[in-house]
Amino acid sequence: MVQTSGTLQTPPPAIHKERAQSWFMRYKLYHIPFWMTYQYLWWTLRIGSPLEVANAIFLNPAATCKYVFYVAFQALGVYFNLYFLMPRLLDRNRYVAYVVSVVLTIILCAWCIVGGYYVGALLSDKTFQELYSRSPYDVYGLFESGSLPSTAAAMTLAMSIKLTKRWVEGRRRLQLMEQEKLETELKFLKSQFNPHFLFNTINSIFVLINKDPRSASDALARFSDLLRYQLYECNEHEITLSQELAYLENFIALQKIRQDDNVEVSYETITPQPDRWMVAPFMLMPFAENAFKHVSRSRHQRNYISISLTLANETLRLVVINTIGDTSSRDISNAGGIGMKNVTRRLALLYPDAHRLDINRDPQMYRIDLALQLRAAPGYNRVSNNTSLTTHASA
Known part of the structure; x- marks a missing residue:
């Protein structure tokens, strides 16, 4: 039996970089920084200066927990809408069912985000009243004035981007079809x-x-x-x-x-x-x-x-x-x-x-x-x- 031996060569750094970029784009991981930035800007509009928001997110465990809940559940709601509700309901012209499903999704995600306030209070050494200046029994207040507007805005923004992208792609396909038809007519003109x-x-x-x-x-x-x-x-x-x-x-x-x-x-x-x-x-x-x-x-x-x-x-x-x-x-x-x-x-x-x-x-x-x-x-x-x-x- 003849055995051959050799050294296992590692791919060059350029290939590693290309694979990492492909993996990053394939799984749409670039969306994570987008939603983190979106939520940061939303908090800046609702709370105060960007520096105050940054200090609260990175230095306050309660605010960090609440921030994670906002980003995670709003992203889940958005992608559930984009990749499940829209293909199965909107694209099949089931408009009433789609609207009802979107509204229910927004409400459900907003209620899940409210839980982040209570989990954050458990991680903090302060009371719920001290953290949020409201009673822990005011659940509906947290839902109505906090999580619901932000979630509805995130869903609306995502749907607007998706529908705009579809419209642009549809226009591009239509132009390509027109271009191909025009080229065919021009070839026919030259041959006839x-x-x-x-x-x-x-x-x-x-x-x-x-x-x-x-x-x-x-x-x-x-x-x-x-x-x-x-x-x-x-x-x-x-x-x-x-x-x-x-x-x-x-x-x-x-x-x-x-x-x-x-x-x-x-x-x-x-x-x-x-x-x-x-x-x-x-x-x-x-x-x-x-x-x-x-x-x-x-x-x-x-x-x-x-x-x-x-x-x-x-x-x-x-x-x-x-x-x-x-x-x-x-x-x-x-x-x-x-x-x-x-x-x-x-x-x-x-x-x-x-x-x-x-x-x-x-x-x-x-x-x-x-x-x-x-x-x-x-x-x-x-x-x-x-x-x-x-x-x-x-x-």
Whole structure:
């Protein structure tokens, strides 16, 4: 038989510390200092200065015993409510039974705390009258003016914290679900590019091949860039503003090819250093797509689409105006690939406190005014004063 021997190695101090922290958190032992501090502050409000309360707790055996009773029974009542009553009654919508049970728990714990006064008197060399300035037969007075208010306040505080935590966690779960749903919709949008736009654009390029090969070549290059953006460049949660603007410009240029001569299209951007700003992909395009889809094409009026983009400090402003006629868009609120309603929801989710969207419509015109606060790209932390102006217009 061969025996092997070795030395038993002790875990390094870091592992011991990690295990101790895990054990401390797992059993919620950090709650003990919380309840001790809560009771200390309550006594400070009821008795006097913090120093007097500290001297009474640590130097007076009767006060120490009473303090232990307060902390122990109030903690028991709180955790009985949080981990037994709430899951079994409140979460199952048994509200009357829950309220009655909470009230009974408060009363029972408060009566148990009253016992701490008498145990403390037994540990002290003073009489009950000398310690508490009341008769030992005034049990109800101790209950009503001492233990009951403190216990009710502790239970209320604990329930408030628990319900607030549940509300916050519920909101976070709802936001995560909305985020996942939004990401799914965005992936669907990228995979299901508007087939009518693809079909019409390819036909327009096909017609241009014989009429104007140079323009057809330029349109085909833009079409290729647009598809490359859709397939590869917009897979991140945020992209640079320059990437989004390049996609928007290619989209507008291809749409211009398909427009009749009686539709004027103007596109203007004032965007200082767009590489330094980040924006969610496909955030601007639906507004332009909506305008092209629903612009009026009547021969008896001036038809136009105006798209302007300005960037001042951290705020990007998009203004889209298009004329509309009697037959242009009964369903204008659901225009475009993901629809105006979905765009509004994306803005509310991704930029909850960082956007303003105004939509106005009258019988002749539809106007969208979007102000969007952008985040600086990594590596940029200052706003430059240099600006660049690009203007595109056609009749």
